[in-house]
Amino acid sequence: MSDSRTTSSPTFADVNRDVLRTLNPPGNLYFAWMCVVALGLAGFFLAWAGQVWWGMGMAGKRVPQMWAMYITTFVFWIGIGHAGTLISAILYLFRARWRTSIYRAAEAMTIFAVMTAGLFPLIHAGRMWFAYYLLPYPNQRTLWPNFRSPLVWDVFAISTYLSISTVFFIVGLVPDIAALRDASTGWRRRIFSMLALGWEGSDTQWRHYRRAYGLLASLATPLVLSVHSVVSWDFAMALVPGWHSTLFAPFFVDGAIFSGFAMVLVLVLPMRHFFGLHAYIQDKHLDAMGKLILVTGLVLTYFYICEIFTSLYSGEHIEKASLFWKVTQTYAWALWTMYFCNCVAPLILFWRKARTSPFVLYVVSILVLIGMWFERFNIIVPSLGHDFYPYTWGIYYPSPTDTAIVLGSFAFFLLLFLGFIKLMPSLSIVEVKETIPPPMREGPHAH
């Protein structure tokens, strides 16, 4: 995949036309992918129905690994959901111009990833029709959640994150949908008219919009960093060896950004290829994302070293035993896969050529995603399988039910994302225009 297109600067009208073009009826490849998605979803719902019907034993979970693939995949998807709001909030405040062409797709990815993640606590809890027990609501027993429990913090953190990310996403979409409204006809125009809320781009509207956007970005910035910290406390607040560490919050946040950017690349590279968006998503954008993956990968490697060091240096024999078991015994293959995918594979991005090669970036991103899924697996399963007393040790094997549900969650995510890119502008019209030199009529002469 070489970039043969010219990258001369497009005009404002080009941007509108090119973004509108991405909403054209899709081709056969799109429908082929939708068939794969349908298959995955069928497996997902069948497995879930089986689990509800026959009980939680179907999921293969047993003492001591009562948190297994479901929570692994939950943390994985929450991590994926970090890149979008990081790009749209933190990089917005830093005025990183390269974010403009990818932020819409990344934001959509964030929302869909958090929605996918949100399924897992429900699936994991078994009787998901009692999920509302998680929320504080008045009831006749005057029973309230325990606000000192990290699991309740998690409910608040994730529902706030989903709400604010969605709000941020919708606010960013409003001017773009107005542009699409004015350029489209028929049923699309009617739907876009409703969604655009009557946006006209008047100076009053822009004035409040800009201020609101900046404030939302400032609120979302600490939120991004807090969400995965709170998720990490689900583990770090427990006394399980391998979990009970103050390192966990920054460790999780960094890993989340790392995997989030990998997922952005996995989604944006095909988008750029199939929609012909080479003029907007240029090599310099890929280069910037490659650098971020490299940096977060190196930081993650540092955290892995810290984790091993603190365990060895702790003088705590149970910690050391847990570490030794992880590195050499039953689940060692998962740990070494993780080290290879997260620490070794991204090193190729030190070369500029690799950072601008879509093929290399794609392969590295897929490896990073695999590595980051295994990271959560290695935190949860081996730690629970080898804690304080030999009589509580145990080995977990995936069952067909939880495997189908985990694979099906990817189908669920793809369904949302593939639907999105054909219904909504996957490239921000307004923000891309901001990076183009505005039209100027040089020379003082008037007509």
Added chain:
Amino acid sequence: MPTETVLGVFAHVDTTVRALEELRAHGYHDLTVYTPLPVHEIEEVLERGRPVSRVRLFTLIGGLTGIASAFLLTIWSSLVWGLVTGGKYMQLGSGGISGSSLPPFFIIAFEMMVLFGGLATVIGMVVLGGLPRFRPSSTFDPRFTNDRFGVAVHCAPERGGSVRDLLRAAGAEAVQSR
């Protein structure tokens, strides 16, 4: 007082800015400017002498409401439903609240500050920006969301002619009365 509205359509940022500067210099302040994107140069002319958008007030009130309601919820519910952890539970005695562990509640307070603050910000943007708008305003043109800039001047009918001349001289592509 009857007014006339003159709309100038511009293709360039510099001509739009020139028109705005001229209009301001001639004392026309009742302007509506349409742009497909926020343009720094145009904002600079328009924001001169204007107060900062009041959206931030919404954010502040929303955020404070979030913090207050989070502490109310967590403290009050811990008092009505005493969960014994570490041999203690929160209770209200003569010396105030005892047996408490407030730090975890700060996490809830932070999340609810962001949630309420964020939602209030959007409400502020919608309310102050006059949204939702069910009918397009008379001076709006679909080109303003694509690649054209619009300057609508609301003035007394007898001054309409001079405004039209002014817009044309600044470099307007088209000048219409609406």
